[in-house]
Amino acid sequence: MNSIAIVGAGLGGLACARVLQLHGLDVTVFEQEPSADARPQGGTLDMHGDTGQVALRTAKLLDEFRALARPEGQQMRALDPRTAEVVIDETPEGDFRPEIDRGQLRGILLDSLAPGTVRWGRAVADVAGARLTFADGASHDFDLVVGADGAWSRVRRALTGVRPGYSGVTFVEFGLDDADRRHPELAARTGQGTMMTKVGGKALVAQRTSSGHIRCYATFYAPEDWAAGLDFADAAAVRAHLLERYAGWHPDVLAYVRDHDGGFTHRPLYVLPVPHAWTTTPGLTLLGDAAHLMPPLGVGANLAMLDGTELATALATAPSVEEAVRAYEAGMLPRSIETAKACASGLHDLLSDDLGSMAA
Ligand SMILES: Cc1cc2nc3c(=O)[nH]c(=O)nc-3n(C[C@H](O)[C@H](O)[C@H](O)COP(=O)(O)OP(=O)(O)OC[C@H]3O[C@@H](n4cnc5c(N)ncnc54)[C@H](O)[C@@H]3O)c2cc1C
DSSP states (O other): OOOEEEEOOSHHHHHHHHHHHHTTOOEEEEOSSSSTTSSOOOSEEEOOTTTHHHHHHHTTOHHHHHHHOBGGGGOEEEEOTTTOOEEEEEOOSTTSSOEEEHHHHHHHHHHTSOTTOEETTOOEEEEETTEEEETTSOEEEOSEEEEOOOTTOHHHHHHTOOOOEEEEEEEEEEEETTHHHHOHHHHHHHTTSEEEEEETTEEEEEEEOTTSOEEEEEEEEOOTTTTTTOOTTOHHHHHHHHHHHTTTSOHHHHHHHHTOEEEEEEEEEEEOOSSOOOOOBTTEEEOTHHHHOOOOSSOHHHHHHHHHHHHHHHHHHSSSHHHHHHHHHHHHHHHHHHHHHHHHHHHHHHTSSOTTOOOO
């Protein structure tokens, strides 16, 4: 095999590149962002024993993960939104789903790659067969192009042309900095992991990260254009909107919104149709969100990494690229269809009034 191009240096693409290099295969990752730290990498992820941790074991990075992971971050609390009382408080034993900051996990993967593997600032503009054309007009041919380029994948356009649709649910993200010192009551209310409270098709989720930051998500059913009149650069206006939307909730719960630091980020949730599948095509395949964008209920990063490491192992062991891709897709597609179906109903559980269904 000569050359493999991975489009996208997210968790899935990097996991794939790492395992390809463990097997001595030639791989280049093309990433549109100018550098590894071009933007904050977001909150915390839980790595599941049957997916993300399997990928980390295949990538021989489980020890590096364990050195940074937070088993205590598995704590799950549910609060009654009308009284702020803790209704459920559970912490699973052992390393069931330890949490790690997304930035730390990406750092582990990046550090594991040979220098120069990731070409930063190389946005792919067009894909035709296994030929990539970059934003600067240059083109290159490869034996295989792997689309690890996330929700709005360019590579997917060459394979299925399917675009994600709005799920009917939106997230508004915000945060509390240095929470133990600056917001001790909210820090105590959140615990060491995830706090959730919900009623009437609205939820509020707060999650600790390693740095003492608490990342919060106001989650609710809304039409796609619900924020048309709202300027997200105007934090006071967004805060006022959310406080009105969550009116009637206990003041101690609304304090997450009232006392936040910084701004708000609008994250409408888009999903690919289920099933999203394709006929094996020479020279092209997809992994992660590019293949199966689903609601963020704690599985997307895990599946992206598992996809990446399984594809790499298949490429290292199958007699040809085509057979490797066929074998990989034969496992990945049914798994992702099954998980996407579960996530679609999980999204509605997340917004149900049942505090016992704490999908996150
Ligand atoms: C708010 C939120 C919370 C989440 N929480 C969790 C969680 O707790 N657990 C979990 O497992 N999952 C979670 N997810 C889902 C998870 O983030 C994604 O499923 C995962 O990041 C997908 O990884 P990926 O490698 O497929 O794509 P991405 O991480 O999206 O990476 C794609 C990369 O491709 C690059 N790219 C895109 N287009 C191009 C182009 N044309 N040329 C070159 N590069 C390009 C992008 O810049 C990016 O770096 C969450 C998602 C959200 C939105």
